Amino acid sequence: MIRPARDGDAGRLAEIHVAAWREAYREILPAAQLAGLSVVRRTRNWELWLAAPSVLTWVDERGGRPVGFATLGPLRAHGRTSRSLGELRMLYVDPEHWRRGIGRDLLERVLDAARERGFSQIVLWVLTQNLRARAFYSALGFEPDRTRQDTVGGHPVDETRYCLQLQQPAG
Secondary structure, X not given: OEEEOOHHHHHHHHHHHHHHHHHHOOOOOOHHHHHOOOHHHHHHHHHHHHHXXXXXXXXXXXXXXXXEEEEEEEEEEOOEEEEEEEEEEEEEEOHHHOOOOHHHHHHHHXXXXXXXXXXXXXXXXXXXXXXXXXXXXXXXXXXXXXEEEEEEOOEEEEEEEEEEEOOOOOO
């Protein structure tokens, strides 16, 4: 069941976030950096993120417990937000639930919401070395259009931006 996130979800979203990072980035980011991730700190972050009015977050619940989440907001660039471009800011699934269609279901919900908000395109950034995520987004029609260098916890990384043109519903 996919539903909007609630304030009380912050702790569980933090657990998923940390677990997914540790698994997905274990060959990309330094082990010490991943080991240093804090569910307590990430919970505080989630409490703030869930309060942000311009960002929508959904969770996928299985057995009454969140197992994945996705967030959508307007594209952020140069200190401004776009009215016509959406950004998939995060999509993470508990590694124990990978390869069960949860990520695809969450992404479909995000795409529906992006269309409802009138976004003409949705973009996302993924670590270039994250081949699993890149294959996932490519299989769903996203196309890479640029790269950049960034840092994650002081560690340099390359990121690839993916874009998807949205078809607006008829009517």
